[in-house]
Amino acid sequence: MASNDSDDTQAPVPAALKILVAGGFGAGKTTLVGSVSEIAPLSTEEVMTEASYGVDDLSGVEAKTTTTVALDFGRITINPTLVLYLFGTPGQERFWFMWEELSEGALGAVVIADTRRLETCFAAVDFFERRGVPFVVAVNCFEGAHTYAVDEVRDALSLDPAIPVALCDARDRESSKNVLVTLINRVAEQMAA
Amino acid sequence: MQAHSELPPDGTPHGLPHRDAVGGYDEDASGAQDTGPLVRPYVIAQGRDHADTVQLDMISVVIAAKRAEVDEMALEPEQVRILELCRRPQSVAEVSAHLDIPVAVVKVLLSDLLNRGLALARAPYTAKSPVSRDVLQAVLDGIQRL
Numbered sequence: 405m406a407s408n409d410s411d412d413t414q415a416p417v418p419a420a421l422k423i424l425v426a427g428g429f430g431a432g433k434t435t436l437v438g439s440v441s442e443i444a445p446l447s448t449e450e451v452m453t454e455a456s457y458g459v460d461d462l463s464g465v466e467a468k469t470t471t472t473v474a475l476d477f478g479r480i481t482i483n484p485t486l487v488l489y490l491f492g493t494p495g496q497e498r499f500w501f502m503w504e505e506l507s508e509g510a511l512g513a514v515v516i517a518d519t520r521r522l523e524t525c526f527a528a529v530d531f532f533e534r535r536g537v538p539f540v541v542a543v544n545c546f547e548g549a550h551t552y553a554v555d556e557v558r559d560a561l562s563l564d565p566a567i568p569v570a571l572c573d574a575r576d577r578e579s580s581k582n583v584l585v586t587l588i589n590r591v592a593e594q595m596a597a
Numbered sequence: 598m599q600a601h602s603e604l605p606p607d608g609t610p611h612g613l614p615h616r617d618a619v620g621g622y623d624e625d626a627s628g629a630q631d632t633g634p635l636v637r638p639y640v641i642a643q644g645r646d647h648a649d650t651v652q653l654d655m656i657s658v659v660i661a662a663k664r665a666e667v668d669e670m671a672l673e674p675e676q677v678r679i680l681e682l683c684r685r686p687q688s689v690a691e692v693s694a695h696l697d698i699p700v701a702v703v704k705v706l707l708s709d710l711l712n713r714g715l716a717l718a719r720a721p722y723t724a725k726s727p728v729s730r731d732v733l734q735a736v737l738d739g740i741q742r743l
Contacts, residue, residue, distance in 0.1 A: 414663055417719035418686050420656040421728065421736065440743055446694035450655065450701075472699075477690055482739035486732065489656050489688060509654075509723035511736070519613060526616040552613060562618035581743055588737045595733070 418481075422489045423587065424506055426532075427516030428524025432544040432574035433492035434476045436516060439580040441478025441490065449474050450502075473502050493528075503531050512538035512591045514583055516574065520549050522560055529561055538591045540568045542583045566593070651708040655700060656688045656721045659707060665715045676706050683716060 425433045438445045449472045476492040493499070493506055507513070515528045525541075532539040543557050554569045563569065568586045572579045661683040669677050678696055689707065693700045710716040722728050728736075 414717060415660065417660050417717050418658050419719050420658050420688055420721040421732075422656050422721065440740070446691060448655075448690045448693040449699055475690070477694075479688075479691070480739060480743065482735055486735055486739070487658060487686065487688070488736060488739065489690065491655075506655075509721055511722070511728065523614045523616070529616060556613060560613040560615050562616055577743065581740055584740045585737065588733060588740065592730070592733055595727075595730070 416485055418485050418487045420487045420489055421511050422491055422506075422509070423584070424503070424510050424513040424537075425490055425492045425516065426494075426503070426513055426525070426528035427544075428518055428521055429494070431516040431518040431521075431524065432546075433516055436514070436542070436544075436572070436574035436580045436583070437476060437478040437490045437492050439575055439577045440480060440584065442481060443479050445476045445478045445492070447474055447476050450505075473499065475506075500527065500531055503528075507532070507535060507537050510537060512540075512587045514587055515539055515541050517541050517543045517557055517561070518546070518549075519543060519552050519557065520546065522557070526561070529563070533564070538587070538594045540570060540583065540587045540590055542570050542572045542574075544574045545571055566590075651711050651718065652720075653689055653704045653707060653718060654721050654723075655690045657718045658686050658688050658721070659683050659692065659711075659716050659718045660686045661716050662714060667715060672710075673706060675702075676710055679703070679706060679710065680715060 425437055427433050434445050473494065478490045480488040480490070482488055488511075491506060493503060513528075513532050515525050515532065517525045529539075529541070531537075541557065541561065541563065543552070543554070545551060554571060558567075558569050561569075568590055570583050570586050572583050574580060659679075661680045667677070667680060672680075675696065675698060679692055682692060682695055687695070689700060689703055692698070692707070693703045696703070698706070707716065707718070711718055720726075722732075
């Protein structure tokens, strides 16, 4: 069978977009994904090539290892031609090699800040800032955790004033929607700039 | 899990740690924690030549070709399952998750299906094909409809 024959009666294949949801372990990534996803969050394992991380003078194949990283993701069908995927990505700096691959072509990113362990999102903020990936910071308000003002978090993260910071409850669909809407608006802003 | 035993017992440290804005992700940030169970060494399809495989992304969307006559005997059982699943559009990542097959293996099985004309795939938006304003507006509308 020819590999390149076309068939006009075939339904169009939708194109996909992705948004990354980064944050430390337990910050609420999968919870946020699950609160807006039309499917229960799925988990897949991606084999990533980890190149001589942090060791510049080690070159060659020996310096590369493969690592399997579990990714949770959800899906939002926008319309028959467009599907949006939300990928929860481990936020620690040791996974930066994976963000390289995942952030390729990403529409933007949500960095979930857990004020009980704010430092766990520093690496993600650094990464998206450097790569010019549009992102917003969502402060997940956990019960029992001390609540900080948006400005305190912004200050602690030394954020560019243009980067939106939103308080959210990752369990709540409306709240998570609001975070995504904030992100899309930020993407539009950055496109226009 | 003991990686998190350093958390203060009440979970409410006084004041927030500050990020060094000029610091890099390749530096040894003081707060980096070992998440342990998220990663384990794993080698798959070692020695397999991917030269003839179609370039597929995690979110390339795949759909089974409607008109195609499938000779199931000529396919791997997993490929038959993939075609069944892809009667409705599914991404590579979804196929992997639903059938519990690693992404790398799904890509190999799928490229074979694509080469045989049994499935169709569409590449996702990338940096080389950025979204238009219209697409962005559609995404915004879609999220707001949720």
